[in-house]
Amino acid sequence: MIKLIIVDDHAVVRSGLRMLLDGKNNIEVLAEASEGDEAIKKAVELKPDVVLMDLSMPHGKDGLTAAKELKELLPDTAILILTMHDDEEYLFQAIHAGASGYVLKSAPHEELLSAINMVSSGSAYLNPIATKQLMGEYMESFKNGGNSSSLHSLSNRETEILEWISKGYTNKEIAENLVISVKTVETHKSNLMEKLGLKTRPELVKYALKKGLLNFD
Structure with a gap:
């Protein structure tokens, strides 16, 4: 089983993700957290395989800061960013913070499941739309x-x-x-x-x- 913690400041989002993931596709949701410090505490205690982390959590420690601290404490735990931000700046900041993957909240649930499986096995996962946009902008710059x-x-x-x-x-x-x-x-x-x-x-x-x-x- 892939042991996972869900981190998001919206209770409805956490509940929806738990219903989607828990007990399905070889995934067990160990806990939920509403901000970064709570996520770090629970992750250190439960040692999940994957932490599914939101970026924007205004009422506590943000996802990027939490990801960086968590990666230092639990280097073997994969961090998968799940966010609404389709922005290359956030993408590279997430990579720098130690994230193994980056998925948009607008993505189909099949993509999220695939990303969880990939990062739990030690692979990296980047949202295809963000990657395509990044490469498109790079190629345009190269042509110029x-x-x-x-x-x-x-x-x-x-x-x-x-x-x-x-x-x-x-x-x-x-x-x-x-x-x-x-x-x-x-x-x-x-x-x-x-x-x-x-x-x-x-x-x-x-x-x-x-x-x-x-x-x-």
Whole structure:
């Protein structure tokens, strides 16, 4: 049996998911939680195979923060994000937080079941629509010459900062980790974006993904 915890701030959503999942397709729902801290407490106690986690929980710890903390405490527990946010920024933040999968609440229940089975077995799962949109935007940028530049044009420090940015760290966090000023980080970021012909953080993430710089071990 796949042992699972449901985390969502809406009781109706939790109830509906329990009715859909519990006792079906080799899934056992161990518990429910309405926010991140409660989810962490129950997960540490029950040690589920999968935590099905919402992102937006305004009355407690949010899903991204909880996912990151939970992954540190229970590295063998898979975290599957179930959210309404069809946005690549949330997608990459979820990956950075340690999530193994990302499913939209609008997805058919067959997709959710498939995602649960995949992440419980150690595989990753990304929503097909989000992936298609991400690749479509990347290809469009590539056609326009935005991502065709080589990593060889970047200095070692610029490449290092690109890696930090692509993993979701803020300029302040990068500065603290590299023991440099925020202004220096901003300067390097500006220079590498100019060299690569990119304008936004999502474009930098896509570039890093293509070049194999995203390593979350």
